[in-house]
Amino acid sequence: MFHVGGARSALYNWAVARQSGGTFVLRIEDTDAARNKPEWIDGIISALASIGIKESDPAFEGPYFQSHNADRHKEASQQLFAAGKAYYCDCTREQLKERTGSEHLGYDGHCRERGLAYEPGRAMRFRTPDEGETVVVDKVRGEPSFPNAAIEDFVIARGDGSPVFLLANVVDDLDERITEVIRGEEHLSNTPKQQLLWEALGATPPVWAHLPVIVNEKRQKLSKRRDKVALEDYLAEGYLPDAMVNYLMLLGWGPGGDREILPYEELQRLFRIEDVNGSSAFFDIKKLTAFNGEYIRALPVAEFTAACAPWLSAPHAPWKPEDFDQAVFETVAPLAQTRLPVLSEITAYVDFLFLDTPVADEVSWSKAMKPGAEQLLRDAVTQLGALPAWEAEPLKATLESIATAHGLKLGKAQAPIRVAVMGRTVGLPLFESLEVLGRPRSLARLEAARTRLQAETPTES
Template sequence: MIPAPGSSDVRVRFAPSPTGMFHVGGGRSALFNWAVAKHQGGTFVLRIEDTDAARNKPEWTDGILSALAALGMHADDPTFEGPYFQSANVDKHREATGRLLDAGRAYYCDCTRDDVAARTGSQQSGYDGHCRDRGLTYESGRALRFRTPDEGETQVVDLIRGNPVFPNASIEDFIVARGDGSPVFLLANVVDDLDEGITHVIRGEEHLSNTPKQQLLWEALGATPPVWAHLPVIVNEKRQKLSKRRDKVALEDYLAEGYLPDALVNYLMLLGWAPGNDEEILPFDELVERFRVEDVNSASAFFDVKKLLAFNGEYIRAMSVEDFVSAVDPWLRAPHALWRPEQFDPAAFAAVAPLAQSRVALLADITDNVDFLFLDEPVRDERSWAKAMKPGAPELLADARAALADLGDWSAEPLKETVLVVGEKHGLKLGKAQAPVRVAVTGRTIGLPLFESLEVLGRERTLARVDAALARLAQDPPQAPAQ
């Protein structure tokens, strides 16, 4: 079990490999470890397992550090320790293989997979122990295997899975060092955990099958194994394990789309655990206060993108307007924005920012909501045009244009009343009457409240866009649906 809060002896770790983008599942594992360390007053150790030289890249390490920092885990926090690099510990890994060999807990093996298959009659069978008592010494190409006990069982103390038991006879003599002498993951992982004083290993359930082997290694090296906790697998809406080949799994992609870090943290903390009282949207400090790894559910956790989006919208709406304006600024000034930098009007955006904040669920959505303010002409969304510009639209737009041109007070309420009156003249309620006006001015059928938008856009630009729409309708009049 995990000691009572305040036990600074608790040391957890997060040990990713720098071989790709930062997976949201890794984010969940890191946060659960971080929450335990915070709750206990313990230490969170970051270890970069960088021994796969063929796949490791410095930019992936940088990505891990930046992703963790975005989620609130960084070296400036006293809870944080590291990063340590597994490649720096190779001498201790090799020393451990020597200790196992000297103690008779490991032996050299020159069997190939084909050799084993020839003896057992199956390519899928496990190792048959052929070299256990041959007394082979080291030669290049000979792997080092751990001698597992023939009798008894290995019980794993797992805070989430209970105490699963593995008969030792079912655990094959597994490789701990390759033919070139380099230790494999199973051993390097154990040696690093020992070296860093890890007391609790909290990781994904895909590692559960490795755990009895690693526990045997801990014991063979004369140490007490850590307490284990294997987190539930994260699945998509089809209940398939999240896969980078099939699903959007990179944390960087979610941040780039405008998901707020606080919303991601809150949501990831709920993948397999609940704070109770039917509460879900909570600040991280309160999540930490309530978190108990023992309360994590062992069942698969559904990564519900729609729910994450709803969370993000809630977090956006809870921001101050000033913080919202600051948060969306990178999207408003991005090189890929539809408008040129000199077209952006900060004052105009500030006027509509509260309206936009109440409607966007992603920060990236801001451009579609406000582009009409900064473009010389509105976007040309043909579906919106076809939907709004039905027969009768030219006449309604012409009447609206005339009424708007004569309007004395160019503000939201008079603008609304003017379009309402024009709509009534054409036998339309406000919702139907404003649709052609909206598309003429903004290019889209949905967006910010129309009349507040017209107020900010101004009389001259509004009338010019209505004139342009009327000109287009004159060239290509809307057709009545075929009977």
């Protein structure tokens, strides 16, 4: 799963790398074998490619694997120990709780001056400066400062000698020549510790930029436990990659003016990490869907038709494969394109053409089949059936006449016809749909709706 927040961070990093002539570095932090599988790595690379960040691009570097750099991590920990900037500690959690009275307090520095050598089970801790403060220069947050006295002597290597993530991350950044780190604000609390490690290793820290958290409509941080957060899920639902990229770029930043629908090339050119807003960014699915509709309508018809293909066959399509007619679909595709918010909804727009009977939406039926609907359907069967040409324009003109005779506006008269023929009140333009469906099938469905209405109408005793 590639979180939409991670996708936004990747796009911002990609924009900065491309603007500066630098490189975008993909590193797989795989030291926890239980949380890393080859297929997940393939999924990350595939997800990045779907939003235009491709391995084949000269600005792309990696993937690197943190586990491959284990020897350098250990070397760095020993370098810090030899310089007196780290020490070994054999304190247990129980001992610390006994000394401090609470298991929630930070480490009390008990082993700082004991001069312990390494033995299995002894962790290595970084010797945090007692005085002063660590100032993080952040392109989004300004210059937040952290008193060193409030930063405990944190563990940098476990009891088996393996470095923890904080140290491994810094060493990898050093080796990969990272100059800018753009990531989510949840990492800000770790940054002063990482910056202290950079300085202790004799290096200049990178430029930091911590992006605002992305929240849902309740202003809660997006969570996979309650929200749809995977980029892959949105793409599988029929959100176009270009629409996703455009929308994600605007979560916390804007190009200025009232323009929002812009190609990534232009967004990339205009993007400035310094202009990112530090406040939380609302992931508005309605707005994303509106963006997606705009991108769908902008596609050449042939591309739209091809993009719909995955939803026109099993397991998405409700019709039998032999009942699908590509030529018929291509006839109505331009009509569907003007209305479709996401590609996955295409089946609901065209299923009436490829099923023997339309999928009946009972809510639509109840709303459309008001008193008088049965007589209106009867007139429609008689008058539409008598038309010499089964074409959209005469079909519309005839139904307008029927509507007038029933004291209705055309929109009200269309509702029972649409539900009878298509099964629902929302869909393709009615008269063009009737033309494509054909006279025999259309009249048969109108008659079937009449029959059902008659059966549902109580008879007078």
